[in-house]
Amino acid sequence: MKKPDVVIVGAGSAGCVTARRCAELGLKTLLLDRKPMEEIGQKVCGDEVSKAHFEATGIDYPEGDEISSVIGGADVYPPNMKNELKIRGWAEFDGWTVNRLSFGQRLLREAISAGAHFIPNVHVGGPMMIGDQVTGIEYKDLMSKDIEIVKSKVVVDASGFAAVIRNKLENPLIEKNIAKEDIALCYREILSLKMPLAEPEVARVFLGGEIAPKGYAWIFPKGVQEINAGVGITGGEGRGSPKSYFKRFKEQYPLLFGAKLIEGKGGAVPVRRPLKSLVGDGIAFVGDSALQVNPIHGGGIGAGMRAGVILGEVVRGAIAMRDISANGLWSYNTRYFPFFGQRLASLEIFRRFLQAVSDDDMNFGFERRLLEAEDLMAANRGDGLSLSTVDKLKRVKRGAGRISLLMKLQKAAGLMKKLSKLYSNYPNSPDKLDSWEKSVLDIIESANFE
């Protein structure tokens, strides 16, 4: 393709959805990935995605061989494995464990059918620049070893955690370094169980410092006798690898005894609020490269798909208005942050709260039901933790003896509300970003629950 309007680096879920939307809107769209075409979609992941993301974007639900399991609930276990929280009957929890490869292949097909041109087997090395303006990319053809340059009006970095373009940009609008404690290192296995699952529509999540320090272990059904199970931990070095935690978990949890390994691999996912700005001059970020991931559970498929649809529309508008600077692309920020972005950001506070709760307090909290399923749902929905006065009194009674835990919960609820408000007033131009960011960082810094 000669002189595309937009080049999208990475054909993961976020890149494919962005490419599809750009092409649908008539843009000359080039999508690149270092993988061969038949491997697009393959990814170390928990493979869970909720229905709500499809409803929000108009993307067709997974069907046929894209579905490994239909999910309708979850059991959340505290460290002592007693008094688990059973989440059932919440529509927003409905979803699927998908076959990542089939699902990814479908998203790619949809992008190509909409008119995007796809080139596999190319390693994108970095951006082409004129001053601060990104004007294209440079890539190496992994088959011929040739180096190519592609010029475009807008570049989209959808390269996932690698963020191959973002990491090469020097611009105060663009964040480069992500703190270790905001990254979850994961290890997951696909396992065939000795016995069928009793509830193949229920996901299981396990909390606690012994199982997964500042993270969690999961068992997600993939059919009646196959599972996707793993461990994600955050906080940087000195704790052992996620693989070693998973090994221990596997030796201790009876369901996994004697399970046959189909595949095991490690991966990483950011678990922070999204980048302060999703755009720069001639450049936009989507998916994991934009840190568009739910900080509580590390789910990023839906968050990236939602952003991709908006981004396609914004790129089209910016090109039509002949303003592809950060200013011209800014409405991606103002359309994402006050809504879905706000939800992700406030969950960073909740993540910080959960990470600071000791195993003992966590066990107590589950026993006394200091957090109910509806609290988790409301927090995830972006409604914060709305502890009403009546509710507070009831919880104070149930939480007698651990007032400090309740106070921390109350503090988290307050900070989540404050941060949400700030995000709903996201600045309408780049020049106001600094003071807004300062207010965000003040709240994040005070989200210390140790």
Ligand SMILES: Cc1cc2nc3c(=O)[nH]c(=O)nc-3n(C[C@H](O)[C@H](O)[C@H](O)COP(=O)(O)OP(=O)(O)OC[C@H]3O[C@@H](n4cnc5c(N)ncnc54)[C@H](O)[C@@H]3O)c2cc1C
């Ligand atoms: C262990 C684990 C479990 C998870 N579980 C879930 C879950 O259950 N549900 C959920 O919603 N999310 C989950 N996530 C997160 C989810 O996988 C990501 O948020 C999501 O896949 C991000 O999509 P993306 O398109 O941004 O990036 P990716 O899917 O990573 O796609 C990026 C693409 O860019 C390509 N690329 C990278 N660098 C280059 C380069 N230099 N040149 C060319 N191409 C390049 C890659 O080949 C890849 O195809 C999990 C993550 C991990 C690690």
